[in-house]
Amino acid sequence: MTNILDLQNVATQVRRDIVRMTNAVNSGHPGGSLGCTEFMTALFFDIMEHDPSNFTMDGKNSDMFFMSNGHITPVLYSVMARCGYFPVKELSTFRVFGTRLQGHPSTEHGLPGIRMASGSLGQGLSVAIGAAIAKKMDNESNIVYTLHGDGELEEGQIWEAAMYAGAKKVDNLIATIDCNGQQIDGTTDEVLSLGDLKAKWEAFGWTVVELENGNDMQQMLDAFRLAKSFVGKGKPIVILMKTEMGYGVDFMQGTNKYHGVAPSNDELAKALAQLEETLGDY
Amino acid sequence: MKTYENKKMKDLRSGFGEGLVEAGNQNADVIALSADVTGSVKMDGFAKAFPERFIQCGIAEANMVGIAAGLSLSGKIPFVGGFAEFVTGRVYDQIRQVVAYSNKNVKICGSHAGVTLGEDGATHQTMEDIALMKALPNMTVLVPCDANQTYAATVAAMKHNGPVYLRFGRPKMPTFTDENQEFVIGKAQMLNEGNDVSIIATGHLVWEALEAAKALEAEGISAEVINIHTIKPLDTEAIINSAKKTGAVVTCEEHLFNGGLGDSVAQTLALNCPTPMEYVAVDDKFGESGTPEQMLQNYHLKAVDIVEKVKAVLARKK
Structure with a gap:
């Protein structure tokens, strides 16, 4: 799907799913999910080579994606369902007892599309490196993608992985950092300033792609295509993607208030009024 | 034996x-x-x-x-x-x-x-x-x-x-085990059959358990020695059968009391056939520098310590 309007329509519906899913169980993480909606939509509907109707755990001859910031399952599950990994109606079971749509991604419940549990932050980059090395060993040319929160970069394991991938030239790996500048206790500057991320990743041997507005679908696609052009060139690639937490719903935007807080019924009504039902609600 | x-x-x-x-x-x-x-x-x-x-x-x-x-x-x-x-x-x-x-x-x-x-x-x-x-x-x-x-x-x-x-x-x-042995995960290894006490050991302490059994035999005590090379899944059947036969159990491991083989065996016995039991293990403390032999002695993980615990458990046996 390369038509930009089609992708934007998907993104709008995904945003409706996100606020409805989190409201329904009065829990979950809508803020980061709304901010990463363009990323997830572009990746799953356009950029990634994958076959949602035929998921395999080993991902042979397929691109792979690992969501390291596993708390933003609302956007993950919505996009996965909307592109065909599982029935859209199953989104109504999000976080409900007995569901395959666990609060954080889990393999134990057999949801197609999930290869690894995540949510304990800082671990997905290492996992992706392992998957990427395996693809090289098996002479597969596919790409491994990851997504991380910027606050997640405070975890030390990220930098172990960054050092490894740079030193060992894991160049079939595209990591993306969601730079929304927010974390639970405040802004990233208030909690633990991340400093010059471009300089840090370059110093670790990565090619850095800067994305000024990760909530602009065209810019998102351009950043992915630029990143893909660096695959196989001897360095892992990282996209530093600026987004706004809560993007697309005016009162949720640019604040960390909705990091892990669901919209109330009144707030849901206000949010849905701003988001057209493009593909049909679940 | x-x-x-x-x-x-x-x-x-x-x-x-x-x-x-x-x-x-x-x-x-x-x-x-x-x-x-x-x-x-x-x-x-x-x-x-x-x-x-x-x-x-x-x-x-x-x-x-x-x-x-x-x-x-x-x-x-x-x-x-x-x-x-x-x-x-x-x-x-x-x-x-x-x-x-x-x-x-x-x-x-x-x-x-x-x-x-x-x-x-x-x-x-x-x-x-x-x-x-x-x-x-x-x-x-x-x-x-x-x-x-x-x-x-x-x-x-x-x-x-x-x-x-x-x-x-x-x-x-x-x-002391065979060079070309079959290793079956989850299966206890019966090293010596005995009637008076079951010595259930793992790791380095299996050898010490065999040494202890030898010393006990000289004193007329017949010790069964079981090697638990798989802590999980535990061969509970072998443990229950042996405990029922001997009526007394000593576990041996190079690990803390808390959460090791001893606790797994104690749980098995408590749930199935409560049996007097003693632990040879390290009691809630950290190690220190020294030779391996000094460590085993200082932390009471030698055959002599197993013999002592066997006597303690036999005294509790009805």
Whole structure:
């Protein structure tokens, strides 16, 4: 799907799913999910080579994606369902007892599309490196993608992985950092300033792609295509993607208030009024 | 009683290293990962035989566990090697999330386990690792008793589909099990049948248990000796049968009281056939520097200590 309007329509519906899913169980993480909606939509509907109707755990001859910031399952599950990994109606079971749509991604419940549990932050980059090395060993040319929160970069394991991938030239790996500048206790500057991320990743041997507005679908696609052009060139690639937490719903935007807080019924009504039902609600 | 000969003094880690090469020979999917302790953990043989399947991670155990989990997705069988403390305690959450909970076919191989690591001191002498690893759902926990059995356990771990923790030690210890033995995960090994007391041991202390049984025989006490090389899943049937026969149990391990083999056996007995029992284990304290032999003596893990506990449990037996 390369038509930009089609992708934007998907993104709008995904945003409706996100606020409805989190409201329904009065829990979950809508803020980061709304901010990463363009990323997830572009990746799953356009950029990634994958076959949602035929998921395999080993991902042979397929691109792979690992969501390291596993708390933003609302956007993950919505996009996965909307592109065909599982029935859209199953989104109504999000976080409900007995569901395959666990609060954080889990393999134990057999949801197609999930290869690894995540949510304990800082671990997905290492996992992706392992998957990427395996693809090289098996002479597969596919790409491994990851997504991380910027606050997640405070975890030390990220930098172990960054050092490894740079030193060992894991160049079939595209990591993306969601730079929304927010974390639970405040802004990233208030909690633990991340400093010059471009300089840090370059110093670790990565090619850095800067994305000024990760909530602009065209810019998102351009950043992915630029990143893909660096695959196989001897360095892992990282996209530093600026987004706004809560993007697309005016009162949720640019604040960390909705990091892990669901919209109330009144707030849901206000949010849905701003988001057209493009593909049909679940 | 059945006699066991110490065929040679050999370190269990060497049994692991040789077993890893054999696992690599048998299966091209076997990958070894090391965190800058390749020679110490005896993975150098594998690294030399299969350089394209050896991954040097540097001193970054957390990243190493994650890489192993990622590798396993495509059908690789990663063996993560390191000092037991640093591939269990240091990376407990990594193992929990991406190995145990995600149920990946990753083998965590902890060398230099226990107080017999010796001179390095308590920072490196884990005696909590069995407790940590056995607490994780999906995890199989193997603790072989000598170099030959460690070799066999390593090959068995390769053939087993699922997360495994394989624990072994650093110093040269008596080798008394068969060179070409079958290693059946989850099956207790009856080393000596007896009637008065069951000595249930794991790891380095199995040899001490046999020595204790010999000393007890001289005093007219018939001791059954069972080697538990698989802490989880535990062969509860073998333990219950033996406890019912002898009516007294002593467990022996190079681990803390809390959460080790003793606790697994106590739980089994409490739930099935309450039986007087004593522990030979380390009582809620850290190790220290010294020779392996000094450690075993100081922490009361020798045959003489087992004999003492046997007498204590026999006194409690009705």
